[in-house]
Amino acid sequence: MLQVQDVTVRAGSATLVDSASFTAESGTLTAILGPNGAGKSTLLRAVAGIERPASGTVSYDDADLLAMPRRGRARLLALVEQESATELPLTVRSVVGLGRTPHESFLGGRDPDADAAIDAALQTAGVAGFADRIVTELSGGERQRVMLARALAQRPRLLVLDEPTNHLDVAAQLDVLDLLVSLAREGTTVLAALHDLTLAAAHADAVVVLSRGRVVASGATAATLTPELVRDVFGVEAQWLDNPLTGRPLLAVRRLSG
């Protein structure tokens, strides 16, 4: 279980995240929601150890993530950034192989698990079919799945993703979210910032709602995303319906009238 306690992140005089607290259970997909500029990315970067919080604690199953050595943290936690690009004509397999970096010694040889972990990650993320293609020649959706495979090759227990469905077409968005749900079902703690409310509401087990750097609500998805909260935070009218196609709850939204 991931526990975030009173995390505050400042940049100069601005407070980007203001004493945020929440928990994310193992085996669940937890979505971080909020309008643009609410501090979603900053909070994720603080959890992932990229941004150092001014105060607060981040722990995973009683391990203090902020005090942990970088390599140890990278074996426990993997981060998929919103935008990550390279100019180098690397093959998909070698990009996924980067995920083994924290498992290898600094100057030594490859770790014995490398090939198995890379193959499994390629399979899971559905990119094994183009393992030998060049990553710069892939479509946005394919590239995102490769970055996800790279993260999976780290064999993380906690997977942190910043807007993993950004810039993807609708089919690729659903692919990625279904993949995240199935990873969660296999026991990984998945924490993802998402900007599409309806998509998040349909897939996430739990949500953490941010507004102006503060956590204004968190908990099980349907119980937390009440029409009142959505109206206050996002400025839209919302209603829970049944999705006749999936049989699952659907959060319908429209512009506030008047």
Next chain:
Amino acid sequence: MKPVLVGIALAVALLASIAAAVTIGAADLAVGDVIGAIGAHLGIGTNPLDTLRDGIVWELRLPRVLTAAAVGAGLAISGAVMQAITRNQLADPYLLGLSSGASLGAVSVLLLGVAVLLPVAAFAGALAALAVTLGLAGAIGRITPTRTVLAGVAVSSLAGAITSFVIFWTATGDSYREILSWLLGSLAGARWPAVAIAGIALIVVGIPIVLSGRVLDAFAFGDTTAASLGVPVQGARWILLTGTALLTGAMVSVSGAIGFVGLVLPHAVRLIVGPGHRALLPLSALVGAVFLVWADTLARTVFDPRELPVGIVTALIGAPVFALLLARRRSEA
């Protein structure tokens, strides 16, 4: 192609190139005699050469060829690392003002009569330029690759202007040729002390850098991804930047600023083994060594008895090769 096989082939090619290059020159020597003479100096067997020819091998050609190999390897490593840490494929070892700083140091000795050894002055100049570059980049704000490169451009221009001024104002006759040959890069003066400087820099600084390919690979997707993979991003960048600067500074101090080796060769090697740094760095070093051994052999023999600065040869070969690589890149894009 398997990088290990390419590496073995290149290592054999390097040894053969060194042996062959020592035999080539105004006084023609047989490979067997050269090897015998080198063996005799190392205490194996008797020397087959007379004193004059032995002197040509042991005092002139061998140290020069070995210096060429070490400098070529060092520049190619530095270029590949600079391209990785600045994420700029057009980066070369001199990007941060190192060559113009070294030139200024050399000019102070050759023209202004500053009483220190030329390599010492050039090395000090290179490090001073690096310090000013980093200081300037830091003064603009947080030190980023882009700011560092921009600061390097400014420092290069200023040091270059001062160097040109000093040459214009004070150089006469022979000193013109001497300073020009140094500025273009030349191994004509390379003796055993040069081998020692370049060799020690290559072993002490170059080899650890060559072994850090895994860290450079992690930088492919930028700082955040590297950090999320457990790489200490700032520390690694500083260590690699300082290491390549020391390596380049040492090479420039014995040979002047030889161009194109550090820029072009890593690109050529990428075409053969791909962009992964674990293979790229050691293979670039070997290709750099072989390339500069032959470039310098051409430089001292083509217009015999006159010599060309080797920097002219590397530029004459490097520029068209680079143009071809650019054309290839464009057709891929």
